[in-house]
Amino acid sequence: MTLSNSIRGEVTVRHLSKTFTLNGQPLPILKDFNLTIRSGESLAIVGASGSGKTTLLRILAGLEEADGGDVLIDGRRVRGVGTERAVIFQEPRLLPWLTVIDNIGFGLETRGLSRDDARLVAQRYVDLVGLNGFEIAYPRQLSGGMAQRVGIARALAVQPEILLLDEPLGALDAMTKIGMQQELARIWKDEDVTTVLVTHDLEEAIFLADRILILPREKGGEPRLIDIDLPRPRDRSAPGFVRQREELLGLFGLH
Amino acid sequence: MSYEDIHHGRAYGIGVSHPEGHASRWLAQTAAVAAPILSRYGLVIGFLVFWQVSTNVGWINASVFPPLDQIIGALWKGISSGALIDDIAISLQRSGIAFLAAVALGIPLGLFMGQVRAIEQALDPLLQFFRQTSALALYPVFILLLGLGEASKVFVIFWATLFPILLSTIGGVKEVDAKLIEMARTYGAGSLAIFRRVVLPASVPAIFVGLRLSATTALLLLIAAEMIGANKGIGFQVMNAQYNFQIPLMFAAILLLALMGLAANAALVLLQRKLCRWALPQ
Structure with missing residues (x-):
């Protein structure tokens, strides 16, 4: 037991299956799916629409129930949502009636901190995501990129073992997106957290992830895991990066 | 140039x-x-x-539409002599009690009904039916049940003000973004915390729409109720002044009603600004 106690943020998925019903027809999304996410690693999940990448993330988050199989975190079987996990959604999902700092402190307050204590902790994360000066702004006064920073800070503030990101930059414009990717890379370097990132952007996956899980489009195809052994901080124009992207595009039959 | x-x-x-x-x-x-x-x-x-x-x-018959200075004079005389003060007080009491009772019942009931789908679905047809039945049409029924005194007057106003508050509260709760509730759930918020921190604040703007509608309705019904079987109140004064051909006084009472409506609305807008600063345009 002493050994497993020291592991923090390891996710094991065993024999997971999930089937949706679409127009009365069963639509299998995941079938006997197995995966281990190492403690502290960044895993990106890519795949075509309908490949089940968001479903897998939602099951890991506890927002969706699997039909069969287990999710284990640090060796413990989990059901439903849990405080060791935090989710960053595609939309910032901020509470419009709370200021930036109180939105960031939301998760802390639901865990029993007083508003003042939550603000004290939240201020550190305001600094981390570079929103100084916007503490008492309301969400409607923020740009899309700033709002998503608040969402990221809110998730980091509860110091989760595992951070689950569901296409977090998917709704941002191209320029903001690249800036945010660099910021995420910087933040993850400093935070001791396992990250699972669902994205449809291959370049984003290569830029951020230690490993990429590719879910097959056609049923019966095998998921593939690819190691990204590129030095950090990563450079999009480096030959290794470009080669990696070509290789991945090839796997999708796109070149 | x-x-x-x-x-x-x-x-x-x-x-x-x-x-x-x-x-x-x-x-x-x-x-x-x-x-x-x-x-x-x-x-x-x-x-x-x-x-x-x-x-x-002299373009307009001054005995039907007296000049403004006469109306304001009549209003001033009525207030300074105290004659209208009693009427204002009793009218405020009737509409105030009814409105507060409708708020006290409508908001909690609406918050509850909006969250429990089965109850909302079962009660909605009945509510729609009641809402479409004019409160004025029911006034004779209330008089029959409660007599011609204060109770029936307060009740008819209460009845008419309850539905806008109830229905907009239910609407507000049902419109709460499910994605925000899901977000709160991932941070470990239980149903009570979700209600208090997400559902309730999200419903406040919709509740205010109902409150403002109801305040207007309250004054409307007040006048109708006071025109039937009352011997006091602003609505009574409008009717009474007309019978006695005190036309400036009649218009003074009408003006008073308009001012009360404006004041009630202004008070609610002020409260809304205070409570929903986040929802207002910059």
């Missing part, structure tokens, strides 16, 4: 560094202050001036 004039605003008389100096600057400042007031209240002012002038000149 040259291009230069247009470019520097001189052509429009808005040059700031003009040699004529103070007078034009003062004029510009006055215009800047007066313009928004005029654009908002200009028509009202024009209407009042037209009323006053046309009755004085």
Whole structure:
């Protein structure tokens, strides 16, 4: 037991299956799916629409129930949502009636901190995501990129073992997106957290992830895991990066 | 007029560094202050001036539409002599009690019904039916049940004000973004915390829509109720003054009602601004 106690943020998925019903027809999304996410690693999940990448993330988050199989975190079987996990959604999902700092402190307050204590902790994360000066702004006064920073800070503030990101930059414009990717890379370097990132952007996956899980489009195809052994901080124009992207595009039959 | 004039605003008389100096600057400042007031209240002012002038000149029969100074005089006399104060007090009491009772029942019930789908679905047809039944049509029924005294008057106002509050509260709760609730759930918020921190604040703007509608309805029903079988109240005064051909007093009572409606609405808007600062445009 002493050994497993020291592991923090390891996710094991065993024999997971999930089937949706679409127009009365069963639509299998995941079938006997197995995966281990190492403690502290960044895993990106890519795949075509309908490949089940968001479903897998939602099951890991506890927002969706699997039909069969287990999710284990640090060796413990989990059901439903849990405080060791935090989710960053595609939309910032901020509470419009709370200021930036109180939105960031939301998760802390639901865990029993007083508003003042939550603000004290939240201020550190305001600094981390570079929103100084916007503490008492309301969400409607923020740009899309700033709002998503608040969402990221809110998730980091509860110091989760595992951070689950569901296409977090998917709704941002191209320029903001690249800036945010660099910021995420910087933040993850400093935070001791396992990250699972669902994205449809291959370049984003290569830029951020230690490993990429590719879910097959056609049923019966095998998921593939690819190691990204590129030095950090990563450079999009480096030959290794470009080669990696070509290789991945090839796997999708796109070149 | 040259291009230069247009470019520097001189052509429009808005040059700031003009040699004529103070007078034009003062004029510009006055215009800047007066313009928004005029654009908002200009028509009202024009209407009042037209009323006053046309009755004085004799375009309009002054015994049916007395000039404004007579109406305001009658209002002032009624208030300063205390004759109208009793009426105002009893009218405020009737509509106030009914409105507060509707708030006290409508908001909690609406918050509850909006969250429990089965109850909402079971009760919705009944609510829609009641809502479509005019409260005035039911007034004889209430008189039959509660007598011609205060109870039936308060109840008919309560009845009419309950539904806007109840229905907009239910609507507000049902419209709460499910994605925000899901977000709160991932942070470990239980149903009570979700209600208190997400559902309730999200419903406040919709609740205020109902409150403002209800406040207007309360005054409407108040007058109708006071015109039937009352011997006090502003609605009674409107009727009574007309019977006695005290036309300025009649208009004074009508004016009083309009002012009460405006005051109630202004109070609610102020409260809404305080509670929903986050939802207001900058």
